Amino acid sequence: MKREFLLNGGLLILLVVIPAVAWFTDEPFLITLVTRAVIFSIAGIGLNFALGFGGLVSFGHAAFFGLGGYAMGILAYHAQTYTPMLEWPVLVEGTNSMMIIWVIAIVVSALAALAIGALSLRTTGVYFIMITLAFGQMLYYFTISWSAYGGEDGLSIYVRNGFPGLNTMDPIQFFIICYVLLLVVVYGVYRAEKSPFGLMLQAARQNEDRVQAVGQVPYRLYLTAFTISGAITGLAGALFADLNRFVSPSMLSWQTSGEIMIFVILGGVGRVFGPVAGAALFVLLEHSLGGLSEYWHIYLGAILLGVVLFARGGLFGLIAGREVAHD
Amino acid sequence: MSWILLVEQTLNGLQFGVMLFLMAAGLTLIFGVMGLINLVHGSLYMIGAFAAAAVAAATGSFLLALIASLAAAAAAGVVVETTVIRRLYDRDHLDQVLATFALILIFSEGTRWVFGSFPLFLDPPDYLSGSVSLPFGIEYSRYRLSLIVVGLAVAAGLFWMIAKTRIGIRIRAGENDREMIGALGIDISSLYTLVFALGAALAGLAGALIGAIQSVQVGMGEPVLILAFVVIVIGGIGSIKGALIGAILVGLTDTLGGFLLPKLFALFLSPSAATSVGSSLASMSIYILMAGVLLVRPKGLFGGV
Secondary structure, three states: OHHHHHHHHHHHHHHHHHHHHHHHOOOHHHHHHHHHHHHHHHHHHHHHHHHHHOOOOOOOOHHHHHHHHHHHHHHHHHHHHOOEEEOOOOOEEOOOEHHHHHHHHHHHHHHHHHHHHHHHOOOOHHHHHHHHHHHHHHHHHHHHHOHHHOHHHOEEOOOOOEEOOEOOOOHHHHHHHHHHHHHHHHHHHHHHHHOHHHHHHHHHHHOHHHHHHOOOOHHHHHHHHHHHHHHHHHHHHHHHHHHHOEEOHHHHOHHHHHHHHHHHHHHOOOOOOHHHHHHHHHHHHHHHHHHHOOOHHHHHHHHHHHHHHHOOOHHHHHHHOOOOOOO | OHHHHHHHHHHHHHHHHHHHHHHHHHHHHHHHHHOOOOOOHHHHHHHHHHHHHHHHHHHOOHHHHHHHHHHHHHHHHHHHHHHOHHHHOOOOHHHHHHHHHHHHHHHHHHHHHHHOOOOEOOOOOHHHOOEEEEHHHEEEEHHHHHHHHHHHHHHHHHHHHHHHOHHHHHHHHHHHOHHHHHHOOOOHHHHHHHHHHHHHHHHHHHHHHHHOOOOEOOOOHHHHHHHHHHHHHHHOOOOHHHHHHHHHHHHHHHHHHHHHHHHHHHOOOOHHHHHHHHHHHHHHHHHHHHHHHHHHOOOOOOOOO
16 A cells, blocks of 8 residues: 555656656657646546446547547637637537636536446446447547538647636646646545445445445446546546647547557556556657657557556556555 | 439448458357457458458469468467467456457557558459449449358358357357366367457458458458447347348448438438538448447347347
8 A cells, every 4th residue: 555655646746847857958848748648647547437446348438538629629619710609599609718618528528428328338248348439439430520620630729728827838837737637636536436436336346236235226326437437538638639739530539449448557457546657658658669660559569468468457556566456 | 213323322231231240250259159359350350451462462363362361360360369369268358358459559560560551452353343234224343242142151151150060069059158068078279269260261351352342451450340349239249140130230221321311311401411411420320220229129139148
């Protein structure tokens, strides 16, 4: 437990120290790289809420990541072109206020997760994996054919959305926003994990029958978890789109779902900080291996295969040991 | 005549469905017998297509290309099964998904490394090019018609094999009770390798046959893999009959949806709006079909067991 605590603290400090040093030495690229890791961490924490705590192996979380991205893209696009989103029955205008965009991204992806979850959770096991994958693909093809918002080419936003009192185009200031959000999400998930709901959810993962016997409905627990999970990943999607000032259907592709899953697995399933470690490791690998070879996915594949076959607890399992794992 | 177009589109849908069956049959067998969710199936499809394109370019023979696709995919299947997949049978589905996802990354980048990023081309042979005249003045591509015939023949052969041969009996026994057939003196691990290689060969064949219509390129396997997942979810995992019916349903829905939905919306929307709404909805139609089937039967059409 102590090792895990130290590792958590170390990670959070490392994620601040690197950008701070990069800021002093004037290396904005490094700050952006860490920002990327922070945003991926949030996406991974979202998936981990369903996967780690609820045991729901969703292979379609790119859908929520992408919906968050498109929520940002569409709102900012309308604000940028001064065209209303909807004129009838009520006038709806675009916005470039980050906070409003976050709220909308969270609501949209939560609603999508509620709908997809309500259908998918009728099934279990391998059916659930395939169905979440299929719903992800459905939204992916939908965005490709949605020509009003760029179709396959996606949407570009010229200026990053605004946050009161900050210049979001400055890498370090945007990093701070993302980092604070990460802290909020980590704290929220940590509290949720220890809450009656979180305990019941983990109990349902371990033994559905007993949970039912004490009067709880596993379906409702899972659906709530899936919805929260989608909402968190949607927030990460909005931030990611803002980081790149670009959103495209590739955010919803099944490879993205696989990558979000990799964040969770590399770090360690079912630990609040697992995805943070996993996302940081992923960005590190992406950067170092990507510089090494054009075909870096081969090495990523080999590492992932090694982790799955031989190091099942991920990075956390290796360092902090398995005894504190939640299974 | 619009109905001639409709018949053509129906045949296209049938052709697509039959090819999807070749993919889905392997997936559903592998899941039914070994309990494995196998994402690497799309890579085997790609390997079949690349092997066929390479052999066709070297020899000029389409038949040799098809044999090469079967052999290469089966060989890749055996190698993957004995080195990695075998370790996954006792693991949970999450581990299986991740390990086979890792294999996709390795296979895709490996193929890109060997063959480059540019698509290869595989042409149908001369004796199958052009079109044939069907009754009522319908002209249809000879190659696509051959695909329907080949696919249905493979399906019939597969049904016969599962129902009548000794191998088929073992496969069905393996689906029912793995420990029991082991106790009866059947070498489980070679049966598993055989089933995996069989599924791989079917996927490779599908890749080569489709590769002659579309281009042969890295990443061609995964969209088909995901559709094959939809097929077996609709049909019921583990059921070959479900895979056939699901595949044809999905093939027809996809093709006819893309053809009919824009026309349907044109009745009450402006032409441009009808095209965009229709094509958006058409691209989602098979998933809507899947959601509908699941609402009524969460285990798929033939997945009662």
